[in-house]
Amino acid sequence: MDRGACLWASARVRDVVAAAVVCLGVLAAPPVADAATALVRWRPPASSGVTGYAVYVRNAGSTYGASPVWSGNPTPAGDGSMSATVTYAPSASGTNYFAVVARSSAIESNLSQELPIGLPHPCRYDACLSKTSCNFANRSDGTACDDESYCNGPEACIGGACDATPARDCVDALACSGDTCDEDAGMCRHVGPPGCCLACDSGDPCLAEACAAGNCSAAAGEEFEIGRMKLMEKAGGIRLVAKARFTLDPSLDPSTTGVVIEMRTVDGAVVYVSSIAPPLIRAGAAKGRYRYTATRVASDQQSNGVTRLDFRIKDSQWLVTIMAETPSLFDAAAQSMLTVSFRLGGICFRKMEIPCYHKPGLAICR
Numbered sequence: 001m002d003r004g005a006c007l008w009a010s011a012r013v014r015d016v017v018a019a020a021v022v023c024l025g026v027l028a029a030p031p032v033a034d035a036a037t038a039l040v041r042w043r044p045p046a047s048s049g050v051t052g053y054a055v056y057v058r059n060a061g062s063t064y065g066a067s068p069v070w071s072g073n074p075t076p077a078g079d080g081s082m083s084a085t086v087t088y089a090p091s092a093s094g095t096n097y098f099a100v101v102a103r104s105s106a107i108e109s110n111l112s113q114e115l116p117i118g119l120p121h122p123c124r125y126d127a128c129l130s131k132t133s134c135n136f137a138n139r140s141d142g143t144a145c146d147d148e149s150y151c152n153g154p155e156a157c158i159g160g161a162c163d164a165t166p167a168r169d170c171v172d173a174l175a176c177s178g179d180t181c182d183e184d185a186g187m188c189r190h191v192g193p194p195g196c197c198l199a200c201d202s203g204d205p206c207l208a209e210a211c212a213a214g215n216c217s218a219a220a221g222e223e224f225e226i227g228r229m230k231l232m233e234k235a236g237g238i239r240l241v242a243k244a245r246f247t248l249d250p251s252l253d254p255s256t257t258g259v260v261i262e263m264r265t266v267d268g269a270v271v272y273v274s275s276i277a278p279p280l281i282r283a284g285a286a287k288g289r290y291r292y293t294a295t296r297v298a299s300d301q302q303s304n305g306v307t308r309l310d311f312r313i314k315d316s317q318w319l320v321t322i323m324a325e326t327p328s329l330f331d332a333a334a335q336s337m338l339t340v341s342f343r344l345g346g347i348c349f350r351k352m353e354i355p356c357y358h359k360p361g362l363a364i365c366r
Contacts, residue, residue: 036090038117041083042100044076052103055084056111056131059091060121064099064111064131071103094118097126123157151181187212205264205341206348221341222246224349226366229340231333233361236296237305238329244320244342246349250313254290255281257345259309261322263332264339266353271331271338274304274324281309288313296325304328333363 040055054068070086077083090096095118099111111130120126122145128134138160145155145162153168170179170188177192190212206221224246232239256278263272280302281292290311292303299307305326312319320342332338336358341350356365 034090035087037085037087038098039083039085040070040098040100041081042112043081045102047102049104050102051105053082053084054101054103054108055086056099056101057086057088058097058128060093060095060097060116060118060126061124061136062091063128063134066131068101091118093121095120095126097128099128123160123162149183150186151183203266203268203339203352205262205268205339205350206343208268221348221350222248224342224351226340226351226354229338229354229365231329231356231363231365233333234325236325237327238325238333240305240322240324240329242322242340244322244340244351245317246320246342247316248318248344248347248349250288250316252344252347253283254278254311254344255283257347259292260341260343261306262341262343264341265335266337266339271335272304272329274306276303276306276309299324300326335363338365 042053044050044053050073052071052073054071056064057069058064069088070084072084074082074084086098088096095116097114097116099114101111102109111128114128116126123139123143125135125137125139139157141156141158143157145157147155147162147164151168152164153166155162155164157163168181168188170181170190172179172188172190177190180189180191181187182189204220224244227243227245229240229242232241258278259276259281261272261274261276262270264270276292280294281290283290288311292306292309294302294307296307299305303309304324305328306322306324308321308323310319310321336356338354338356339350339352340354341348343349354365356363
């Protein structure tokens with residue numbers, strides 16, 4: 001049976017082979033005690049001194065034997081590569097290493113770069129520079145050996161072995177919540193009955209991260225006013241034009257906090273998010289003025305379609321204007337109700353459940 005795709009890598013060898021490319025593919029993999037068959041393919045160098053080639057195989061953690069498992073001088077394929085079907089004894093660990101050498105009479109080149117079949121040990125070096133000179137030392141303690149399982153915690157090498165303890169601790173500080181580990185989502189979940197964490201039952205987007213972590217002490221978001229928000233179909237996607245105002249300490253500086261704009265459905269699903277980094281927001285010449293601008297193309301990379309964001313302080317109020325154009329707003333434009341939030345550093349403002357009215361090619365939320 002076929003077990004995995006071919007593996008390609010550059011291989012540096014001395015003298016008669018200056019460069020080779022080796023490809024390995026298991027053709028048949030019987031039980032460990034029996035023989036296995038692999039297809040080895042390499043790209044020979046342009047050298048008139050080569051009279052043949054040999055393939056060596058070793059078990060993981062062992063040196064090569066004195067004799068190759070195959071030798072010969074195959075006819076090149078149409079693409080210039082050579083190949084050989086070799087039979088070898090699979091190691092007990094399930095991992096073998098292959099290398100090719102070129103021969104000129106009785107002289108052999110250095111080994112090509114080794115390629116493994118099977119999974120190399122994550123906590124041990126396993127590499128040979130020659131048939132008898134190899135490095136099998138343990139990797140440093142603390143080297144990651146993650147098995148890609150979230151719930152059993154992060155694994156690390158200790159003494160040449162992968163230590164999978166302790167498992168991930170998902171217990172939070174709330175006695176009323178049920179704490180579980182969700183392997184598929186790669187996260188801890190904390191679920192409690194209504195009243196276990198009253199603030200988290202509100203659907204406040206400003207509490208989303210805190211509530212996901214089981215933190216009921218986080219402060220709720222501040223309300224802002226929105227005059228009118230338009231979402232219009234355009235050639236480049238959906239164009240957003242909106243104005244809002246909120247009360248905030250005038251000493252706050254968006255050019256140091258950055259801005260995150262988020263839109264959610266009534267049930268809390270995120271349908272749009274834009275994150276604008278602090279260095280992209282410029283303070284104006286006049287006090288209390290801040291602006292971010294970007295071309296249509298640049299906005300796709302920097303801010304998920306936001307082309308303009310203005311902040312202006314008037315009396316005790318912050319006035320905000322936002323413009324965007326992106327296909328990422330299609331889901332938001334289809335909603336009958338939206339919750340919108342602005343986050344400036346640790347401060348969060350939101351407008352909950354804004355009704356949206358639809359006309360052909362246009363949604364107005366206010």
